[in-house]
Amino acid sequence: MKVLLVGATGNLGIRLVAALLTHGHSVVAFVRSSKKLESLLPASVYRQITVVQGDATDSISIKKAILESSCDAVVNTAGLAAILPWGRSELPAIFRAVLDAVREAGLDRQKPLRAWFLAGMGVLYYPGSESMLSNYLPIYLEHRQNLRLLQSLPSNTVDWSALCPGTMVPESSHFNVPTTSSRGKLIANAASPPSWKDSWIKHIPLIGMTLLSGMNMGRYETSLEQNAEFIASDLETYESQWSGTTVGIIDGSK
Ligand SMILES: NC(=O)c1ccc[n+]([C@@H]2O[C@H](COP(=O)([O-])OP(=O)(O)OC[C@H]3O[C@@H](n4cnc5c(N)ncnc54)[C@H](OP(=O)(O)O)[C@@H]3O)[C@@H](O)[C@H]2O)c1
Structure with a gap:
């Protein structure tokens, strides 16, 4: 697929560049600074991608990037949720802008785009319940309002999934293609965490x-590379078993 990657300079975003290329996708990176992205990637990898500079709160620019590059899918890793319930970050504004762009681009081309968003556990x-884990551990609450936006979309406007990792840690700071991982594949489950x-x-x-x-939370630490691999692999087909759902994951190799 041709994938617009919003936030390609971040911890997960930079690993997604390598993972998406490894899985045969074309990558259009949407970043605030192309210079920063170039400094993070090996030259051989940077040469393989298209880079668009812009702000992820600017829905019009994101929609333009999707349509001008004829992207089939969007992955948003831009923005970082505030930890404490009273904290505020730019993530809700970014999330809304990316979602608006994805929805409107889908309407323009008369076919919903596939989109992966990041949320938290x-x-x-x-x-076994319909009570969110954040009712018991009230942190990173901005993800809740983002999820409400996804769930309130009219059907057939965005083919979305929301990955909900616990803490993600780096395996390596080398972003070569093809990617390698010392850990195995993630085990995933819709709507609630696997292996609770x-x-x-x-x-x-x-x-x-x-x-x-x-x-339980500590058991759900995964690597950034595993999560990048999970999304890149899912985008290999248009039909995903994770369409329209939150996705919990655990490291099966632990
Ligand atoms: N890391 C974890 O353990 C973890 C766990 C669960 C969920 N998550 C969620 O996963 C997502 C990715 O996490 P991460 O660790 O990769 O985050 P990160 O390293 O902080 O990356 C955030 C990215 O967002 C970009 N960004 C911020 N504001 C922007 C704007 N206005 N326009 C364009 N780009 C903007 C940053 O670009 P610049 O380089 O230009 O600043 C950076 O590339 C976040 O939503 C986070 O809440 C993370």
């Missing part, structure tokens, strides 16, 4: 669910 449901460990602890009045959620 907090928007996944506690297994249940315990009697959840029955402790008032704090049980929070304690158990906190105890």
Whole structure:
């Protein structure tokens, strides 16, 4: 596919450049600074991509980049959610702008675009319930409002998925193509985290669910490379089993 990658200079974005190329995609990187992107990538990789400079809060520029480059898919890794409930970041404005651009570009070309967005584990449901994990651990709450935007879209306007990782750590700072990873593939699950460990602890009045959620969180650390590989691999086909859903993941090799 031809993929517009918004936020290609970030921790996940830079690894997605390499992973998307490894999976045979064409990459159009949408970044604030092409110089920064060029400084991060090996010259042999930078030469293989198209770069568009712009601000990710500017929906019109993003839509123009999608249509002028004839992109089939968009991946947004731009913006970083504020940790604390009262914190504010640019992520909600970026998310809305990218989503508007994707939706409008799809309307213009009369075919919805495929789009991957990043959220966090907090928007996944506690297994077996319809209560979000962030009800028990109220951090990174901006992802909740972003998800509401996705869920309120009229059907057949954006073919979206939202990846909901726990902490992502780097395996390497070399971004060569093809990519290599010392870890295996991720195990994924729609709407709630895979392989959740249940315990009697959840029955402790008032704090049980929070304690158990906190105890589980550490088990969901994955690498940035694994997440990049997951998205790049999913985009190999137009039909995705993750369409219209949040996706929880765990490192199956641990
Ligand atoms: N890292 C984690 O452990 C983790 C875990 C769960 C979820 N997430 C979510 O995953 C996403 C990616 O995380 P990350 O660690 O890769 O983030 P990151 O390293 O902070 O990257 C953020 C990217 O956003 C770009 N950006 C910010 N504002 C922009 C704007 N106005 N216009 C264009 N680009 C803009 C930055 O560009 P510049 O280089 O120009 O600043 C950078 O490329 C985030 O939404 C985060 O909340 C991360």
